[in-house]
Amino acid sequence: NTNISGTITLKDGTAVTKMGQGTWNMGDSSATRDEEIAALRLGVELGMNLIDTAEMYGDGRSEEMVGEAIRGIRDQVFLVSKVHPQNAGLDRITRSCEESLKRLGTDHLDLYLLHWRGKVPLEETVKGMEQLVASGKIARWGVSNLDTADMKELLRIPGGDRCAVNQVLYHLGSRGIEHELLPWQRTHKIPVMAYSPLAQAGTLRKGVAENETVREIAEKHGATPLQIMLAWSIREGDIIAIPKASSRKHVTENAAAAKIRLSEEECWKLDDAFPQPAWKVPLDMI
Ligand code: NDP
Numbered sequence: 001n002t003n004i005s006g007t008i009t010l011k012d013g014t015a016v017t018k019m020g021q022g023t024w025n026m027g028d029s030s031a032t033r034d035e036e037i038a039a040l041r042l043g044v045e046l047g048m049n050l051i052d053t054a055e056m057y058g059d060g061r062s063e064e065m066v067g068e069a070i071r072g073i074r075d076q077v078f079l080v081s082k083v084h085p086q087n088a089g090l091d092r093i094t095r096s097c098e099e100s101l102k103r104l105g106t107d108h109l110d111l112y113l114l115h116w117r118g119k120v121p122l123e124e125t126v127k128g129m130e131q132l133v134a135s136g137k138i139a140r141w142g143v144s145n146l147d148t149a150d151m152k153e154l155l156r157i158p159g160g161d162r163c164a165v166n167q168v169l170y171h172l173g174s175r176g177i178e179h180e181l182l183p184w185q186r187t188h189k190i191p192v193m194a195y196s197p198l199a200q201a202g203t204l205r206k207g208v209a210e211n212e213t214v215r216e217i218a219e220k221h222g223a224t225p226l227q228i229m230l231a232w233s234i235r236e237g238d239i240i241a242i243p244k245a246s247s248r249k250h251v252t253e254n255a256a257a258a259k260i261r262l263s264e265e266e267c268w269k270l271d272d273a274f275p276q277p278a279w280k281v282p283l284d285m286i
Pocket residue numbers: 021022023024025052053115144145167168194195196197198199200201226242243244245246247249250251253254286
């Protein structure tokens with residue numbers, strides 16, 4: 001990769017790009033599929049070589065589309081998929097993973113996440129994940145949508161400390177994790193992977209992209225407000241963001257956002273416009 005925009009290091013020493021690519025709602029329509037594939041491939045070329053998908057997305061259609069996009073470039077990609085909580089027990093996790101691998105056209109995942117906590121005991125999921133590691137089907141595993149209490153429980157389970165990341169909702173308009181979960185994860189060297197870092201192009205939280213402070217900062221950087229939101233999400237250097245973009249134009253902008261450095265003063269201004277909550281709030285999720 002000629003354009004790597006900066007990496008963070010996982011607990012096991014693996015370097016991962018700070019700006020990856022999400023794929024929720026991609027692969028659903030034949031009218032847009034070619035452009036989506038071109039966008040993902042361009043993203044990899046531009047250094048956004050982490051691709052996030054899930055068995056749940058479009059009932060496997062996202063994984064199939066990703067499989068097509070990474071054909072011939074699999075070795076350049078850090079591939080992430082997720083197991084549905086219903087399939088996260090020992091009876092189903094191996095089959096779910098194998099079906100994901102088949103759709104993705106690969107023999108291993110770089111990271112496999114529990115999509116959210118369901119009824120299966122965490123202990124059983126950890127066992128299943130470790131078996132998948134042992135069989136070489138996944139290189140490592142992590143979780144998603146777990147709040148601090150769940151994470152503490154996970155780390156008390158034998159092998160639970162091998163959790164590589166926790167993927168949670170995080171954007172300028174939703175900073176709840178900064179109060180407790182993010183500092184806790186920092187202490188335990190479990191990076192946050194920020195989903196919906198663009199607040200779904202501003203629609204999850206109205207007013208972020210239109211905010212006067214965000215617009216002023218964007219103008220100063222010759223950037224768009226959404227690029228400022230992305231640059232902000234990875235400003236500390238230890239968070240991975242996975243914006244989803246289905247066009248080459250958006251992918252190019254998102255790759256460029258990884259290079260925007262916000263000054264301390266700009267971060268303070270954004271803190272004033274979008275303060276972090278003063279107390280613990282429940283984990284925001286979609
Ligand atoms: P994002 O915050 O990434 O926003 C995606 C939206 O922003 C799309 O409408 C996209 O449009 C638009 N967009 C992207 N780049 C630009 C740009 N440069 N300029 C203008 N608009 C832009 O939302 P997601 O919810 O998709 O989150 C990202 C990824 O995180 C998901 O795709 C998925 O992989 C993961 N995720 C995980 C969850 C979990 O439970 N673990 C839950 C939700 C998301 P367009 O498509 O037209 O480019």
